[in-house]
Amino acid sequence: MALLIVNLDKVIGNAQAWRNTFGEQIPDLPVRFWPDAGEVKDIEYLAFMHPDFGLLPAFPNLKAMFSRSAGVESFINHPKLPKVPLGKVEPPGGDPMMTEYVVMHVLRFHRDMPAYQAAQARREWRRVPIMRPEQRRVGFLGFGMMAKAPALVLQSLGFKVSAWVRSPRQTAEVPLFHGRDQLEPFLNQTDIAVCLLPLTAETEGIFCARTFAMMPRGAMLVNVGRGKHVVDNDLIAALDSGQLSYAALDALWPEPLPPESPLWLHPKVTIMPHVARRPTVAQLATEIVANIKNLQAGGSLLQEIDLAREY
Known part of the structure; x- marks a missing residue:
């Protein structure tokens, strides 16, 4: 039995940090780092980020894979994708970094900070009516682990919070809309939209001229x-027309954003270089270990990805 790590040690921590953390939590698990896979028959678990299954060998005894990638669209349809369960490695209660990031941008926009910054540059003493939180409606597209924590923080501050999800759920901490038919009524009552959706064939381009027109002016x-959730040209047109006031974009396409993109210098756009959160080796290793121990006890992956749904 062994775990093979592919690329994670190159983007988060280093090989020694991963060895030390796994050694503390599951000392009997050998940990290897690609391309030093050793005997491929020993590999029962694979943890990766940005894998190239065209280069990886077949692992005859593979039991499960763990993906750190925010999305799986780049490899989910690869012809050499092993036919074993695939799971996400995310903290079950969300990540405080994501929570602070989302709350920060919602509060920036709610309190009209970009306009105050522009007024300061003009040396203008800008005093305008201020909206209270209960007058502002925040809508989350996607209501998984990463969305729930910031949604509840904003709700505790007095904001009217709701969410839109793909399928109906029995209970939730905020009012829920679901399915394609309820997207328009959801957007009709959303002043600040927070997108935390996975990227699938159904969600690509979900923010476009058609859906921007559904939102309050x-x-x-x-x-x-x-x-790819956002159609850039439609976003710019909506901002220029006043249909939208501001946009904060942490995820862009392509990345890095090309220097010639008009988004860089648009006065109503905040560009961030995909920095909403940075998980630690300890966070990720802990989740991988929890999954392995659950599998060894006869259970299943804690956060298994549905290959048909692509999330």
């Missing part, structure tokens, strides 16, 4: 999902 967008 002057609405705002915070995208921490994927870059």
Whole structure:
């Protein structure tokens, strides 16, 4: 039995940090780092980020895979994708970094900070009516682990919070809309939209001229999902027309954003270089270990990805 790590040690921590953390939590698990896979028959678990299954060998005894990638669209349809369960490695209660990031941008827009910054540059003493939180409606597209924590923080501050999800759920901490038919009524009552959706064939381009027109005039967008959720030209047109007031984009397409992109210098756009959160080796290793121990006890992956749904 062994775990093979592919690329994680190159983007988060280093090989020694991963060895030390796994050694503390599951000392009997050998940990290897690609391309030093050793005997491929020993590999029962694979943990990766940005894998190239065209280069990886077949692992005859593979039991499960763990993906750190925010999305799986780049490899989910690869012909050499092993036919074993695939799971996400995310903290079950969300990540405080994502929570602070989302709350920060919602509060920036709610309190009209970009306009105050522009007024300061003009040396203008700008005093305008201020909206209270209970007058502002924040809508989350996606209501998984990463969305729930910031949604509840904003709700505790007095904001009217709701969410839109793909399928109906029995209970939730905020009012829920679901399915394609309820997207328009959801957007009709959303002043600040926060996108935390996975990228699938159904969600690509979900923020476009058609959906921007569904939102109240002057609405705002915070995208921490994927870059392809937003049609850039439609976003710029909506901002220029006043249909939207502001947009904060942490995920873009392509990345890095090309220097010639008009988004860089648009006065109503905040560009962030995909920095909403940075998980630690300890966070990720802990979740991988929890999954392995659950599998060894006869259970299943804690956060298994549905290959048909692509999330």
